Amino acid sequence: MILLVIRHGESEADILDVHEGRADFELTQKGHRQAAAMAKYVARNYQVTRIYASTLKRAAQTAEHLSEETGIAIEFDPDLMEFNNGLLAGLSHEEADRLYPHVENLPIDQAVYGQESKVEFRSRAENALQRVLSENGSESVIAIVTHGGMVNQLYGALLHMPIGENRFFRTADTGIHIWEITERGSYVIKANMDDHIRGI
Numbered sequence: 001m002i003l004l005v006i007r008h009g010e011s012e013a014d015i016l017d018v019h020e021g022r023a024d025f026e027l028t029q030k031g032h033r034q035a036a037a038m039a040k041y042v043a044r045n046y047q048v049t050r051i052y053a054s055t056l057k058r059a060a061q062t063a064e065h066l067s068e069e070t071g072i073a074i075e076f077d078p079d080l081m082e083f084n085n086g087l088l089a090g091l092s093h094e095e096a097d098r099l100y101p102h103v104e105n106l107p108i109d110q111a112v113y114g115q116e117s118k119v120e121f122r123s124r125a126e127n128a129l130q131r132v133l134s135e136n137g138s139e140s141v142i143a144i145v146t147h148g149g150m151v152n153q154l155y156g157a158l159l160h161m162p163i164g165e166n167r168f169f170r171t172a173d174t175g176i177h178i179w180e181i182t183e184r185g186s187y188v189i190k191a192n193m194d195d196h197i198r199g200i
Contacts, residue, residue, distance in 0.1 A: 002141045003132070004042060005177040006066075007148050009034035011058040014173075018092050021085030021149075027061045031173065034197045035062040038174035039069040041196035046141050048072050052132060053145040054080040062174065063145040072143075079128040082147035083121055086114025108164040118164045125153035133181065151177060158186055173197060 009031030013020035027035065042048060048070045053063035055076045063074045088096045100113045108118040128150075132142055144154070148171045155161065155169050158179065171177070172194040180187040 001133070001136060001138055001181040002046065003177075003179040003181065004046065004048070004141070004143045005151055005154055005179065006038065006042075006062070006143060006145045007151055007171040007173065007175050008054075008058040008062040008145065009038070010173045013058075013090075016092075018090055019085055019088040019096050021082050021089045022056070023090035024057050026057045030200065031058070032061070032065070033200050034174045035065040037196045037200060038062070038176065039065040042066060042143065042176070043069040046143075048143050049140045050136060051075065051143045051145065052077050052080060052128070054078075054082070054147060054150070056081050056147070059145050059147060063143075066143055066145065074145075077128055077131070079124040079131075080144065080146045080150055081124075083149040084114075084116040086111075086116075088113060088115070121149070122153050122156055122163045125150060126157040129154055129157045138182075 010028045011020065011031055012025040012028055013023060015028060051063055051066055051072050051074050053059050053074050053076055055078050060076065067074050088100055103112050106112065111117040132144065136142055151171050152169055156163065161167060169191060171192050174197055175192040175194045177191050178189040178193065180189055
């Protein structure tokens with residue numbers, strides 16, 4: 001099984017420089033161009049058999065480009081949504097820092113400001129990944145269109161990394177992570193592949 005784990009394109013929140021998370025911003029025009037380029041690359045190089053996507057607009061719109069190129073319907077999964085950042089969603093960084101100061105050394109099973117805990121975030125990723133693996137066969141090519149934070153959590157679930165560790169996999173707009181799942185084990189073939197958006 002091949003998994004293509006894909007981040008959404010540039011969103012309006014990137015331009016506004018606000019906390020995004022569960023704030024439901026749409027793609028910018030540039031984001032749509034990035035998503036279109038990603039979709040063309042994937043359709044040329046992979047025979048996608050299924051597309052899963054976050055329900056948030058920026059991921060859904062990115063997945064729509066891929067669906068149009070491949071002819072594969074999108075299956076929306078709320079477990080693939082970005083980190084639930086609670087009361088910080090949509091706020092400027094300055095306003096968020098003023099209203100909701102960072103809490104140091106918070107246990108991984110606790111949360112503040114209406115957010116989800118690190119354990120809850122990882123649990124969603126594990127649920128989503130296990131669903132994908134259980135619903136598809138060894139010859140499947142699966143696209144998962146999601147968010148930067150969730151990409152990290154999916155890596156954590158795949159590689160059984162400790163929850164709460166400050167280890168991050170950077171992902172560009174519409175960056176693609178290519179994983180192969182076999183009976184022998186799981187392989188990261190490429191991480192953050194973004195050649196398709198060069199010059200956009």
